[in-house]
Amino acid sequence: MVEHMANHIFRTVLMYFLVFGVMRIMGKREIGELSIFDLVISVMIAEIAVFALEDIDRPIYDGIVPMLTLLLIQIAIAMLSLRFRKVRLWFDGEPSVIIRNGQINRKEMRRQRYNLDDLLMQLRSQKIDSVADVEFAVLETSGQLSVIPKEKSEGGGAHPKKKEAKLSAKIKYEALPLPLIMDGKVYDENLRQIGKTRFWLKNEIQTKGLSDFKQVFFCSIDHNGKLYINAMDEK
Numbered sequence: 001m002v003e004h005m006a007n008h009i010f011r012t013v014l015m016y017f018l019v020f021g022v023m024r025i026m027g028k029r030e031i032g033e034l035s036i037f038d039l040v041i042s043v044m045i046a047e048i049a050v051f052a053l054e055d056i057d058r059p060i061y062d063g064i065v066p067m068l069t070l071l072l073i074q075i076a077i078a079m080l081s082l083r084f085r086k087v088r089l090w091f092d093g094e095p096s097v098i099i100r101n102g103q104i105n106r107k108e109m110r111r112q113r114y115n116l117d118d119l120l121m122q123l124r125s126q127k128i129d130s131v132a133d134v135e136f137a138v139l140e141t142s143g144q145l146s147v148i149p150k151e152k153s154e155g156g157g158a159h160p161k162k163k164e165a166k167l168s169a170k171i172k173y174e175a176l177p178l179p180l181i182m183d184g185k186v187y188d189e190n191l192r193q194i195g196k197t198r199f200w201l202k203n204e205i206q207t208k209g210l211s212d213f214k215q216v217f218f219c220s221i222d223h224n225g226k227l228y229i230n231a232m233d234e235k
Contacts, residue, residue: 098138099136
């Protein structure tokens with residue numbers, strides 16, 4: 001009886017520290033932003049730990065080996081995702097624009113099986129009570145809704161023509177932010193989406209003292225047309 005209880009305690013303590021260690025190695029992102037891939041890995045690890053605790057007649061390595069295998073899979077895919085954006089998109093998916101300039105994208109909502117109750121609830125959680133007050137609302141791959149409210153005019157409002165030009169510029173950028181360069185690679189499709197060329201982009205990075213696209217780690221453009229440029233670390 002004592003030996004049986006001691007075996008249970010040993011397995012419980014071992015599984016606790018093993019699961020804790022695996023989740024720590026997998027990274028903080030697993031805790032805060034569970035994508036579909038993250039969720040599958042986390043559920044499988046939890047199930048394996050339960051099986052190892054329930055059946056004490058099975059060897060302990062029947063639980064440890066599958067858990068470590070999942071850890072290796074997650075690390076390998078995470079490393080590939082850092083290097084290749086297509087791998088990231090395949091496993092994590094892409095953000096979806098649900099609201100643009102106060103207009104709800106019903107087609108995208110149907111595609112994501114995202115209903116109005118969910119949308120309004122998440123808007124209220126960000127202290128926004130009207131869809132008309134939203135410039136952009138983006139459904140992230142984690143299921144969270146990122147909201148950019150419309151800018152409120154000051155002193156009677158901006159000049160109508162300037163305001164209209166600014167608004168038309170904002171509408172061009174559907175992804176927030178829209179990546180133009182990642183790991184030194186230019187995304188020509190995104191450039192075409194905003195009506196720009198590589199020549200324009202080259203001039204923009206040159207203003208930051210960078211002569212080649214390969215020197216840029218990350219470059220993006222937001223809904224206001226503002227560029228963010230981050231250079232590669234010097235080796």
